[in-house]
Amino acid sequence: MSKYETKQRKRLTDLFASHADEMLSAEQLYALLDDKSVSMSAIYRNLAELESEGKLTRLSRPGSRSILYRYTENENCREKIHLSCKLCGKTFHLRPSETEKLVSEVEKNDGFLIDRANTVLFGVCGYCMENERRTGVAK
Ligand SMILES: [Zn+2]
Ligand SMILES: [Zn+2]
Structure with missing residues (x-):
């Protein structure tokens, strides 16, 4: 992983950590990035990686088709x-x-x-x- 990619990933996990217990879609995550330093495609790539490492849970709300993610690495949430x-x-x-x-x-x-x-x-x-x-x- 390049330095740049590591930084993007850190941005995303920090974002999740400050929104503990919220279920966020990729679009919502992007909207929360004030400086837009991470592109939409980088968000999708990172979400897929974090999910495969078991750090994120993917779910969808009943009656909705959008995919939401919850960060499961928060100390409080274990x-x-x-x-x-x-x-x-x-x-x-x-x-x-x-x-x-x-x-x-x-x-x-x-x-x-x-x-x-x-x-x-x-x-x-x-x-x-x-x-x-x-x-x-x-x-
Ligand atoms: Zn309520
Ligand atoms: Zn929690």
Whole structure:
């Protein structure tokens, strides 16, 4: 990898680190680069590399075709199961006690070991639920 490429990659991982717990598309990442020092194609190349190294999780929101990436190398995010709100897009951590319960129950009852770092549960967050209740559009 050239010095220039290493720098581009650093830019991108720094960006991810400062947006921990956000799921970002390649386009959003590009928009966040204030100096546009990394081209769109370099972003795609780096995303593919980071993904193959297991540092990124690629996912798409239900009902949407755009591909989002979440950086899984953040210290805070290791071993956490993430909860993603379908309405506002915010991400939360499942409480450690809940995570342990879920992982051990599923492992015990189904013989299935959940990969925490790559697990995202989609739903509606408390704030959005409250908001919907107030505006009366909740079903
Ligand atoms: Zn996290
Ligand atoms: Zn929400």
